[in-house]
Amino acid sequence: MALIRRVFKFAFQDVGRNIGMSFMTVFILVLMLLSVNALWSVEILTGEAVHLVKDQINVSIYFTAEAKDDQVTEIQNYLKSFPEVVNLEISNSEAVLESFRERHKLNPEVLGALDELGGNPFGPTIVVKTREPGDYQKIITALDLPEYQNLIEAKSFDEHRDAINNIQNITNRLEKTVLGLSILFAVISFLVIFNTVRVAIQTQRVEIGIKRLVGASNWLIRGPYLIESILFTLLSLVITAIILYFGLHFVDPYLAVVFPSGFSLTNYYFSHILYIAGVQALAVLILTVLSSGLAMRKQLKV
Amino acid sequence: MIKVNGVTKIYSTSSVALRDINLHIKAGEFVSVIGQSGSGKTTLSKLLIAEERPTKGGIQIGDWDISNISAGEVPLLRRQIGMIFQDYKLLPKKTAFENVAFALEVAGESNRRIRQVVPQLLEIVGLTNQATRYPSQLSGGEQQRIAIARSLAHRPKIIVADEPTGNLDSINTEEIIQILKKINEFGTTIMLLTHNRDVVNSLHRRVITLQDGQITLDQSEGKYLI
Numbered sequence: 001m002a003l004i005r006r007v008f009k010f011a012f013q014d015v016g017r018n019i020g021m022s023f024m025t026v027f028i029l030v031l032m033l034l035s036v037n038a039l040w041s042v043e044i045l046t047g048e049a050v051h052l053v054k055d056q057i058n059v060s061i062y063f064t065a066e067a068k069d070d071q072v073t074e075i076q077n078y079l080k081s082f083p084e085v086v087n088l089e090i091s092n093s094e095a096v097l098e099s100f101r102e103r104h105k106l107n108p109e110v111l112g113a114l115d116e117l118g119g120n121p122f123g124p125t126i127v128v129k130t131r132e133p134g135d136y137q138k139i140i141t142a143l144d145l146p147e148y149q150n151l152i153e154a155k156s157f158d159e160h161r162d163a164i165n166n167i168q169n170i171t172n173r174l175e176k177t178v179l180g181l182s183i184l185f186a187v188i189s190f191l192v193i194f195n196t197v198r199v200a201i202q203t204q205r206v207e208i209g210i211k212r213l214v215g216a217s218n219w220l221i222r223g224p225y226l227i228e229s230i231l232f233t234l235l236s237l238v239i240t241a242i243i244l245y246f247g248l249h250f251v252d253p254y255l256a257v258v259f260p261s262g263f264s265l266t267n268y269y270f271s272h273i274l275y276i277a278g279v280q281a282l283a284v285l286i287l288t289v290l291s292s293g294l295a296m297r298k299q300l301k302v
Numbered sequence: 303m304i305k306v307n308g309v310t311k312i313y314s315t316s317s318v319a320l321r322d323i324n325l326h327i328k329a330g331e332f333v334s335v336i337g338q339s340g341s342g343k344t345t346l347s348k349l350l351i352a353e354e355r356p357t358k359g360g361i362q363i364g365d366w367d368i369s370n371i372s373a374g375e376v377p378l379l380r381r382q383i384g385m386i387f388q389d390y391k392l393l394p395k396k397t398a399f400e401n402v403a404f405a406l407e408v409a410g411e412s413n414r415r416i417r418q419v420v421p422q423l424l425e426i427v428g429l430t431n432q433a434t435r436y437p438s439q440l441s442g443g444e445q446q447r448i449a450i451a452r453s454l455a456h457r458p459k460i461i462v463a464d465e466p467t468g469n470l471d472s473i474n475t476e477e478i479i480q481i482l483k484k485i486n487e488f489g490t491t492i493m494l495l496t497h498n499r500d501v502v503n504s505l506h507r508r509v510i511t512l513q514d515g516q517i518t519l520d521q522s523e524g525k526y527l528i
Contacts (some may be wrong), residue, residue: 006407017395210391214452215380216408
């Protein structure tokens with residue numbers, strides 16, 4: 001017990017008396033964590049933005065006025081059987097006519113032309129939403145059956161095809177770029193931290209040698225460095241959390257403008273706090289303990 | 303107390319530090335081991351604290367055969383032999399008091415005992431007033447006295463001093479030698495490794511001469527003869 005207390009005492013003494021080095025280590029860890037969180041936020045925002053755009057895309061299937069209700073229901077059931085379809089909204093002829101009149105209520109010429117036609121020239125409409133924009137093509141192809149040719153007047157997907165393809169391409173590229181940047185940054189961070197700890201250990205090489213000569217066990221030499229690693233990890237996490245808290249509060253109002261759904265990064269972080277803090281604490285701890293362990297291994301050989 | 307039987311230490315085929323050394327030092331002796339740089343003095347001291355292992359032969363400290371000592375036992379051995387070095391080897395970020403206390407802390411001594419023993423040790427070397435100073439704030443002689451106080455922390459039966467006066471002027475050298483003599487008078491075996499002719503000649507004690515890794519002379523009340 002006394003030995004454990006001494007390990008802690010030596011660790012705190014080391015931190016205090018090497019304050020410059022301690023500050024630099026924590027500073028680099030904080031920078032690394034902030035950068036990781038920035039990338040993390042970009043990833044979250046990208047996902048949210050893509051989700052938002054995807055959500056606004058759908059395919060409308062316009063039936064001819066002659067299409068009967070049971071025929072429309074049959075196609076509706078057929079479309080429901082596709083696992084890619086997440087939502088189907090059907091509007092009957094009257095609803096479509098009503099919607100048309102509402103849209104053009106300020107245009108008497110259009111309404112006049114409609115009246116001249118007499119009766120309801122519109123057929124029912126089905127609005128289809130799929131999981132991924134890429135799935136729309138599959139739905140369109142599935143509807144290209146000879147028995148449906150006379151029932152379906154138009155499919156609005158053609159108008160969205162380019163937009164959907166562009167979003168698909170941008171999303172894929174963005175995800176790849178963010179992933180690449182994340183990996184690159186993780187590697188750079190590891191090298192920087194490893195080197196910082198290695199330099200710290202190197203400068204204390206003589207000191208470790210003296211401790212060994214005086215009869216200190218390896219545990220008594222290694223222990224304080226491990227405690228220091230844990231201390232630096234906790235300290236850097238707390239500082240990062242404080243900076244992040246204010247940073248997110250600053251960014252959130254701007255996000256509210258971009259995301260009308262009311263998406264907030266602060267809320268996201270709070271609802272995932274255990275996961276985010278846990279993963280980052282574990283990563284930093286592994287990084288610091290592994291670096292100091294590797295750097296010390298050579299020095300502790302008797 | 304110290305038995306060195308047929309010890310050879312080879313670092314590489316072109317670097318043989320010690321050749322078939324046989325040595326027996328009794329308890330309470332004050333022995334000077336002399337020789338020029340590269341004669342094998344430091345290798346001998348490193349073998350005694352298991353910093354190096356003999357290539358051939360055996361070493362016994364009391365009844366303890368340390369020739370093939372395990373890594374776990376090394377700290378225990380080092381707590382039983384007081385070591386003094388030419389470059390003092392003090393921890394720069396610890397005060398004089400903490401440097402001496404560290405030797406007791408690593409052995410698991412209680413804080414109460416540390417608070418009791420360290421001032422006594424500092425008093426023996428005459429540095430009670432410098433307890434709160436860091437090594438960089440002390441002179442060479444004072445630093446070496448702190449190192450001596452640290453070496454005495456475990457009340458060792460043996461003290462190995464490797465060129466303890468190598469960095470000191472004649473006045474400080476004299477003071478350090480007087481302290482070592484005083485320690486020896488209380489029954490501690492002293493092994494002084496040096497190439498300081500004046501020190502050896504003034505001691506009138508046993509002198510072992512090392513040349514090219516071999517003992518060439520062993521005089522009971524010897525002089526520096528190289």
